[in-house]
Amino acid sequence: MIQKELKNGSLSKKKGVNAYILTINSYEGLLLVTSLINGNMRTPKIYALYNLIDWLNLKFEEINIPKKYLNNSQLDSNAWLSGFIEADGHFSVRTTTTPKYSRVECKFELSQRQNDHNSRSNLNFLEIIAHYLLSSVKAVRVNRPNPEYRVRTTSLNGNLVLENYLSTFPLFGSKYLDFKDWIKVLDYF
Known part of the structure; x- marks a missing residue:
């Protein structure tokens, strides 16, 4: 979908995992992607973008791309979090049944290396x-060797915030179906 929308790049299957890599090598493609993501990044990956901007500005004298700052807008103002969830989010439902105590939990989790x-x-x-x-x-x-940070919803209200957000900015990949099943269980709460 991304390649079709950008009208640039080539796809290759990543070995050993269910993933594909979109590679963009053309001048026009690099300028397009740079213009689309510049000013919309929220993570330390912005420094990789800054390296690309430095290279483009040095390589092609006719351009002068400014380095925009990290995006600090409210998370619920755009679909950035939806894309991040698509890449690294995890919806789960857990049941515990014991003679004394039974429980059903609906959680969302996002982990990243520290x-x-x-x-x-x-x-x-x-x-x-x-x-x-x-x-x-x-x-x-x-x-x-690579410790992580984890964000996990721990309350009904947190789950409802996520449900509302993903109703406004829906997922597009396989996690969409996970989310829909998760919502079915959440609705019981």
Whole structure:
């Protein structure tokens, strides 16, 4: 869908996983993607964009692309979070049945490594997401080589915020079906 919309790039299947890579090499394609995402980034990946902008400005004298700042708009003002959920979100329903105590939980979870490959922290933007979902960021897998941060909805109200958001900015991939099943269970609450 992205390749069709951009009218640029080539697709290749990533080995060993159910994923594809969209590669854009043309001058026009690079300028298009740069103009579309410049000013809309919320994560440390903005520094990779800045490197691309520096390269484009140096390589092609006729252009002078400004480096726009991180997007600090409210999360519910655009579909950025929806795309992030599509990539890394997880909807779950858990049941516990014991003779004394039975329980059903509806949760949403998003995990990211604590630091990216350039040692930049992912904590700031995850705290913004957690705050929006009425939750908090928790350090997990701290004894492993790549510790992570996790945001998990822990309340009905947080789940309802997410339901409302994804009703406004729907998912488009396979997670859409996960979300629809999750909503069926959430509606019982």
